[in-house]
Amino acid sequence: MSKYRFITPHRTGKWYPDLSLAKRFANVIGAGFLDSRSGQFVAYPGTKLEVADASSQTA
Template sequence: MSKYRFITPHRAGKWYSDLSLAKRFAHVIGAGFLDNRSGEFVAYPGTKLEVAGAMLRD
């Protein structure tokens, strides 16, 4: 299972299990916002998405 969070040059967001949740709460750290009209995420300059995935075992 992957986890997602947004990072700005000065702050890092919480880890979320779903990308849509990470996008919804990105405004808390000033990483971006969800556009109400289009429903698309708008990231501010310098914002990066960090993804942490679980390692698969044989």
Template structure:
């Protein structure tokens, strides 16, 4: 099981259990825009997606 979060040059998002949830809340840190009608996420320039497995989270 993996965890997902978005990182901008100035802020770091929270870890979420699935990618769709991370995309929905990415605009809270200014990482991008989520269109709820189409379900598409557009990341702003400089935004990175970080993925961590359970072994990395346990460290």
């Protein structure tokens, strides 16, 4: 099982258990936004998606 988070040049998001949650909360750190009309995620320039294996994640 993987975990997902978005990283901007100035902020790092929380880890989420699925990509849809990470996209939904990306606006909190200024990484992008989820378009409510199309359901498409729009990342701001400089935003990166980080994926980690949940078993390698530390508390």
